[in-house]
Amino acid sequence: MPPHLFTGGKVEGERGSSIHVVLIDVITGNVVQTGEESASKLTVVMLEGDFNDEDNEDWTREHFDNFEVKEREGKRPILTGDTYVILKEGVGTLGGLTFTDNSSWIRSRNFRLGVKAAPGNGDSYHIREAKTEPFAVKDRSGELDKKHYPPALHDDVWRLDRIAKDGVLHKKLLKANIVSVEDFLRLLVKDPHIS
Template structure:
């Protein structure tokens, strides 16, 4: 799969993709239950909302990211329509990023006042550096914003709930005549970075180094064997597993027992693949091709410019696809 690979379909959701979707009329961007209604002056019911889910824990000194390393998106919603507010001064407001106590409003359908929200903001411990450092403001563009580089300097073990949340609120000087409700993320723990050095990831991410998988110790014998075979990331491991599992097993050798092998493979397969797709075409006309996912698993066939999912292929189509897959792997 070299020059004949073509990327099609979805890619990781980015701020630009979100903005494009809203222009196309995909109004309901909220994946969870509708937020509570807040009546603002002028008949507007507006509130901020985090689109990105947070992982169960983060580490001090590391970049604050969402699940699977995703950028953290926040949107301004019209509660009445569940659509993103793309026009007007509110859609270009500046937001302050704050840290909240982990047990703040655990019931997602609860409402709160600005004063209640701010009373649960967490500041640094006495004698410590600011708890959250980096880009502490984000500016909305057409109602959508992406949090910048942020880092926690202290763990969350000293808070009653032992967890934090991120929150965003309208910055002073913006939209002062309209009440826009603040937003909060899920609660997450922040641990000291020392544990990150050798920590396994559950689930692992495609871009994780391969030693993040169970049974593969960082800089250990198995790790070195994999790196020597150019298997550096979890994605590399999964691609090799799909194309030639026996060769991968042989690379690891007798130093990995069958039970260890099963554990490593099982852990690797929990990886979230995302939406990247590759196509291997048989000729320059691009009329027939095999469609693969991130790790080169066959997902379907393109025939006469139509995509046919794997499960819908006829017996004869599957036979022709098998030979196509072999050629793709050889290239």
């Protein structure tokens, strides 16, 4: 998982990659490709970011369930979209999921995605719950203020590194009619020693 995601955006791994769930046999370490469990239906849930911080893989289903995060009162569910994964030959891919709320209101300030057997699945076998690494979910409005790498010529000058939006340097640049990255570069080419 990336270190942070944004509300309203698609849930995806590092650099936009898909998130896969793989069912591994604990005894052999191989992917379970055959049998009833290889085609299980799993439920995707939100977990507190500090669930099993100590990387202890020995938890009970009840302990896992106690760390599930539910929506705040009066709010939509935290995770919307396709909250189920169907395994095919022991492998599944998370579908279109979206966060509707940020993670700043929970104790750890982070979430984890978790998966567990869906109700009615795993009655004749046991599938161990799984979890991702912790990550923060920020409000989409924060994404609008992100720096661009690399910045485009038409970007506002505050998109450049070390220039805070509405900060002292940004205000000085605006006063000097330097509004865009292109304006900044033109001035820099004319006078590289300007301070």
